[in-house]
Amino acid sequence: MAPFAREVFGHASGSHRQARAARQALEEARDQVAALVGAAPGEIVFTSGGTEADNLAVFGVASAAARAREGSAAVLVASAIEHEAVLGPCRVAAARLAGVDHVRAGVDAAGVIDLDRLAELLDPDVALVSVMLANNEVGTVQPLTAVVPLVRALAPAAVVHTDAVQAAPWLELATAAAGADLVSISAHKLGGPKGAGALVVRGDTVLDPILVGGGQERDRRGGTHDVAGAVGLAAALAVSAAEREEESLRVAALRDRLADGIVAAVPSVTEAADRKHVLPGHCHLCFEGVDRQELVLLLDEAGVCVSGGAACASGALEASHVLCAMGVPANVANGAIRFSLGYTSSAADVERALAVVPEAVARLRA
Amino acid sequence: MRVLVAMSGGVDSSVAAALLAADGHDVVGATLKLWGGPSDSGCCSVADVDDARRVAQQLGIAHHVLNLVDDFTDDVVVPYVASHAAGLTPNPCIECNRHIKFDRLLTRARRMGFDRLATGHHARVACEGGRYVLRRGADGAKDQSYVLSMLGQRELADVWFPVGHLTKAAVRAQASRLGLRTAAKPDSQDVCFIHGAEGRQGFLRRRLELHPAAVVDACTGTKLGEVEAVELVTVGQRRGITVAGERRYAVSVDVPGRRVEVAPLAQSLADRVVLEPSSMTWTDGALPDGARAIAQVSAHGRPVPCMLHVRRATGDGSAREVVCRFDEPQRPVAPGQTVALYHAADPDAVAGAGIVAPATAGRRR
Numbered sequence: 001m002a003p004f005a006r007e008v009f010g011h012a013s014g015s016h017r018q019a020r021a022a023r024q025a026l027e028e029a030r031d032q033v034a035a036l037v038g039a040a041p042g043e044i045v046f047t048s049g050g051t052e053a054d055n056l057a058v059f060g061v062a063s064a065a066a067r068a069r070e071g072s073a074a075v076l077v078a079s080a081i082e083h084e085a086v087l088g089p090c091r092v093a094a095a096r097l098a099g100v101d102h103v104r105a106g107v108d109a110a111g112v113i114d115l116d117r118l119a120e121l122l123d124p125d126v127a128l129v130s131v132m133l134a135n136n137e138v139g140t141v142q143p144l145t146a147v148v149p150l151v152r153a154l155a156p157a158a159v160v161h162t163d164a165v166q167a168a169p170w171l172e173l174a175t176a177a178a179g180a181d182l183v184s185i186s187a188h189k190l191g192g193p194k195g196a197g198a199l200v201v202r203g204d205t206v207l208d209p210i211l212v213g214g215g216q217e218r219d220r221r222g223g224t225h226d227v228a229g230a231v232g233l234a235a236a237l238a239v240s241a242a243e244r245e246e247e248s249l250r251v252a253a254l255r256d257r258l259a260d261g262i263v264a265a266v267p268s269v270t271e272a273a274d275r276k277h278v279l280p281g282h283c284h285l286c287f288e289g290v291d292r293q294e295l296v297l298l299l300d301e302a303g304v305c306v307s308g309g310a311a312c313a314s315g316a317l318e319a320s321h322v323l324c325a326m327g328v329p330a331n332v333a334n335g336a337i338r339f340s341l342g343y344t345s346s347a348a349d350v351e352r353a354l355a356v357v358p359e360a361v362a363r364l365r366a
Numbered sequence: 367m368r369v370l371v372a373m374s375g376g377v378d379s380s381v382a383a384a385l386l387a388a389d390g391h392d393v394v395g396a397t398l399k400l401w402g403g404p405s406d407s408g409c410c411s412v413a414d415v416d417d418a419r420r421v422a423q424q425l426g427i428a429h430h431v432l433n434l435v436d437d438f439t440d441d442v443v444v445p446y447v448a449s450h451a452a453g454l455t456p457n458p459c460i461e462c463n464r465h466i467k468f469d470r471l472l473t474r475a476r477r478m479g480f481d482r483l484a485t486g487h488h489a490r491v492a493c494e495g496g497r498y499v500l501r502r503g504a505d506g507a508k509d510q511s512y513v514l515s516m517l518g519q520r521e522l523a524d525v526w527f528p529v530g531h532l533t534k535a536a537v538r539a540q541a542s543r544l545g546l547r548t549a550a551k552p553d554s555q556d557v558c559f560i561h562g563a564e565g566r567q568g569f570l571r572r573r574l575e576l577h578p579a580a581v582v583d584a585c586t587g588t589k590l591g592e593v594e595a596v597e598l599v600t601v602g603q604r605r606g607i608t609v610a611g612e613r614r615y616a617v618s619v620d621v622p623g624r625r626v627e628v629a630p631l632a633q634s635l636a637d638r639v640v641l642e643p644s645s646m647t648w649t650d651g652a653l654p655d656g657a658r659a660i661a662q663v664s665a666h667g668r669p670v671p672c673m674l675h676v677r678r679a680t681g682d683g684s685a686r687e688v689v690c691r692f693d694e695p696q697r698p699v700a701p702g703q704t705v706a707l708y709h710a711a712d713p714d715a716v717a718g719a720g721i722v723a724p725a726t727a728g729r730r731r
Binding site: 291293294296297298300301311312313314315316317318363364366 | 394430
């Protein structure tokens with residue numbers, strides 16, 4: 001992607017040779033992304049990342065539905081464990097647009113959407129159903145292939161959106177997300193650049209743009225193209241797809257070693273989700289009686305970088321809406337840590353974590 | 367030493383962290399997220415966290431944000447509102463220091479294995495003969511020993527105030543030399559969880575029912591006027607009390623009775639203040655009955671010579687009544703406010719502190 005930040009600096013919407021070179025790179029990236037996610041090139045809308053893709057999905061559908069329905073009900077249904085980039089726009093759209101309402105579909109204790117409860121929420125008023133392909137906190141893969149037929153049967157007017165940002169490195173989107181009308185992806189979760197992503201907009205899905213300007217991306221996303229970002233996204237997807245099978249096995253084995261090792265060495269640790277439903281890169285553990293903020297700090301000092309969950313604008317950790325939706329008690333959720341593994345993770349990293357986690361937890365429990 | 371520095375995003379704690387890092391300590395910065403309400407501003411807002419984080423980057427130290435919003439709400443904001451509802455004038459900065467910085471945060475720092483907790487307060491801790499002494503900061507105009515006057519030996523043993531020996535000007539100069547973005551940042555003002563635009567009244571109005579009250583002459587009982595919200599009247603103030611002619615000062619606030627008593631300045635003066643016995647804290651052991659001391663009744667108030675009277679229970683010897691008798695009559699101190707006591711023989715050294723009782727006795731001469 002580096003040449004497109006330097007030598008090939010043309011504006012992809014122009015018509016001179018520099019612009020054509022940039023446009024060519026952009027369209028090659030589009031073809032590549034389309035092939036890798038199982039969509040037609042015209043169905044790829046490049047965005048500034050996963051958050052923008054999710055916002056475009058929710059606001060785009062809500063706005064189009066509100067216009068079409070002229071104020072009569074348009075309900076946005078999202079699973080209770082969606083990323084804030086989906087839940088936030090649902091709340092805001094309901095507050096801003098006449099007739100638009102939003103509801104959350106619950107999950108079971110294992111962090112998987114409850115299909116019976118989802119079915120109860122579906123009716124012809126539903127304009128959007130958003131169920132992520134896999135959760136970003138606990139890593140649970142959602143049964144999208146079961147959600148889609150349910151929505152088609154009970155809420156025929158609804159657009160199905162799936163946030164595949166977390167799942168993209170691990171699941172083959174061409175099959176796993178095949179049923180969804182809208183699919184969000186982000187380059188950085190694939191090892192690509194931060195600030196690049198895409199929304200797959202399938203077929204004739206009606207969507208109002210949220211960025212209005214030069215009519216780029218077939219009037220679905222105005223603004224000068226980030227050519228380097230699009231090229232980076234395509235390259236990251238390609239590498240990730242080529243190595244997916246092998247990496248999934250390798251990383252899952254590392255994750256199992258890490259999770260089993262910690263559970264064996266540390267008392268009162270629970271895995272929030274059932275590992276058979278969890279992405280290979282996720283090791284989510286709850287250390288009962290430990291404050292995750294303190295554990296993050298101690299592990300950071302010991303050279304182990306972990307996440308204590310979602311942070312607000314200041315960087316302070318907030319209570320997890322995902323664990324809350326799963327019914328995890330507050331004293332357990334307060335000790336929740338996500339160890340993330342990926343293509344850079346090694347056996348040495350896992351041994352390092354296993355060497356320092358038990359001591360850090362013991363210190364904080366003393 | 368491994369030191370956790372509480373970085374508010376202001377210049378003092380920025381320089382405190384810088385000095386410790388320069389001294390070769392193993393320093394980790396932490397900014398407390400204390401308030402998430404719509405009035406998020408002033409101390410510890412998102413902008414302040416950004417500033418603290420940037421300073422930590424410049425100093426090359428780790429920086430973390432600790433979410434203590436629930437503790438702050440329970441230990442500072444809720445009692446603040448309850449105190450106003452009872453007609454008291456609380457000092458939330460002191461309660462934050464007591465409960466949040468030097469209890470919750472200090473406990474966390476110890477648990478995480480830090481040797482010391484440092485803050486940017488202008489005060490000094492010295493170890494003399496194995497005992498810790500809390501002294502005023504070197505910059506008299508910026509001294510913050512008053513808001514730390516509740517600290518005891520247990521806390522003082524583990525805290526550092528690295529800028530306490532510097533003047534504010536020297537702190538700013540040091541920050542400028544280091545190119546820290548907080549160098550010219552104004553000092554924090556007022557209550558951090560109350561937004562300037564809504565003010566104390568706006569904040570309290572949304573959290574408790576405010577009641578109008580009669581303003582009555584303290585001597586004659588004659589009704590002189592009304593106030594909109596009795597809960598917002600502070601003993602000693604004249605603002606907000608509508609009385610024609612001569613300036614009057616509030617000498618008592620009676621919330622249930624919806625009554626504020628006022629008097630001219632000369633008659634409002636008090637020769638003593640009664641402290642809540644259960645609120646008394648001592649830096650290093652209680653002053654005895656009859657001890658001479660120096661009282662300070664507000665953050666930047668003038669030190670006032672006084673004598674302490676302590677009446678103890680015959681059984682367990684616990685204090686039953688604590689009265690601070692001023693050598694010269696003073697403007698009355700509002701119930702709920704903190705009185706910091708300094709040693710008469712060592713007037714920079716804090717002896718202890720107490721909260722003014724909602725008593726009526728001894729208010730006036």
